[in-house]
Amino acid sequence: MILRVIKAEGLKLKKICWWIPLIQGCVLTGMTAVEWYLYFRQGPGGVYAGFAVMFMFLSFVMLLGGTLLASIMAGTEHDTQTWKQLMAMPVPRSYIYLSKIVWIVILQLGTALITVAGMSLIWVLYTNEPIPWRIMLLQPINASLATLPVLAIQLWLSTLFTNQAFPLAFGIFGSIASLFLARTSILWIKILPWSYPALSSPLMKEHMIWVIVALSAGVIFTGLGTLQFTKHEFK
Incomplete structure (x- = not known):
């Protein structure tokens, strides 16, 4: 049944939701x-320095896109006042919530794939060096997976608040903060979810640990958000 709910959610997506991954990938x-x-380009890293440059912007672009997707998908239900109708459907409430987070993750992975395609094209056009596929693939894909905790937080806020101003402001602030959080040596700052996309880069030591931490935290936050959603009374 949940697959049918996910499919139905996909059919409801606004066109802008399909455009956001393309815009994200092209901008990044x-x-x-x-x-x-x-x-x-004149530095010692040569063409490979491009991955360090991508690292500078990756978390911001990914988190901002996720914030927009969560707000649009939940905001659609608020604007059309269809939450009550959805809650009355003969499907578990949790499926409705989970279908939205699934689509946000899918679209974020789409951003990663578009980024890989764009960077690969530029690489082929500019240099004859072989494409370093490991970092080319892992850098954007790891970052998209590591956004899961923040996506869960943003979707929870977006479903909780009818007015999307606060969820959007919160998400934008977190996206900007992500540019700096991963660079600190203070552990309690590093463990904030907004640090995970940058820390998951193959350029960072023990990056796979942070991917696992992010996925684990994402599952926990998604579970908590789902639990709250099932008990929330929509007006």
Whole structure:
């Protein structure tokens, strides 16, 4: 049954939800290429420095896109006042909530794949060096997976608040903060969910540990959000 709910949720998605991954991927690729060309191409890292440049923007772009997706998907139900109708359907409430988080994750993975395609194209056009597929794939894919805890938080906030101003402001602030959190040596700051996308980069030591931490935290936050959603009374 949950697969049918997920399919139905996909049919309800606004067109902008399909455009956001493409915009994210193009913006991330474009920012990386321009920044590298202007400031890093003459450096010792050469073309490989592009991955360090991508690292600078990756968490911000991923988290901002996830914030927008969560707000749009929950905001649609608030704007049309269809939460009560959805709750009255003969399906578990948890399926309705989980279908939304599943689609946000799918769209975020779409951003990662578009980024891989864009970066690979630029690489082929600019250099004859072999594409380092491991980092080319893992950098954006790990980051998209590591956004899961924040996606869960954002979806919870977006379903909780009818007015999307606060969830959006909270998500934008977190996206900006992610540019700096992973660079600190203070452990309690590093364990904040907004640090995970950057810490999951193959450029970082023990990055797979942070991917596992992020996925574990994401499952926990999703479970808590689902539990709260099933008990929430929508007006």
